[in-house]
Amino acid sequence: MTRIGMVVLLLAGVATAQSFRITPARIGADEVRKDTSKEFAEGFHYGEIEKAYPYVSIKGLRQPPGNNDLISNCKVVVRNGLKTPSVAKFAKVNKPVYSTVGGVYVVSGEVDSQNSYGAMIRSKFWCSSAFQGTAKGGTLYTIFDVYSR
Incomplete structure (x- = not known):
């Protein structure tokens, strides 16, 4: 009986993960540097965030994200993913x-x-975030990775 319940929950989770879609607003604060190259986009695309669902950090914003919003959100997400977040120090x-x-x-x-x-140990990290919303606010979806040299 327990196994049947687990299968139903797993199937329900698969259905939810497949239906998660992001429509990036493609707007942001003017202070954020823009990159228009296709090479950069091959490594970082909002589709990767969709694939990572439900392992995605979700944060509501009252405006499109600026540099400070993106950096502070990334620090929180990375810190929460570490083994000992209380001793983490961001070197760069x-x-x-x-x-x-x-x-x-x-x-x-x-x-x-x-x-x-x-x-x-010193490790490298990256965060990839997609903003879905308008100039009046929306949702920031973030994934991250931490890796040693």
């Missing part, structure tokens, strides 16, 4: 770049954090 955070072709904002940098053995 690059200004966001908006891929006009891919429909995403990308923030990258380096973070010092503890590994499983308690040693401090």
Whole structure:
């Protein structure tokens, strides 16, 4: 009986994941640097965020995201994904770049954090965010990755 319940829940989860769609607003604060290259868009595209659902951070905004919104959101998402978030220190955070072709904002940098053995290591990270909404606000969807050199 338990196995049947698990299968039903798994199938329900698959149906939900397949129906998750983002329509990027393709607007943002003027301060965010724009990148129009197709090469950049191949690595960062809002479709990757759709595929990652339900493992996506979701945040409501009252306006299109600016540099500070994107950087602070990325730091929160990365910190929450670390083994020991309380000791994390961001050594370097690059200004966001908006891929006009891919429909995403990308923030990258380096973070010092503890590994499983308690040693401090420096790792690289990136966050990819898509904004869905209008000039009056909307939702920011974010995925991230942290990797060692």
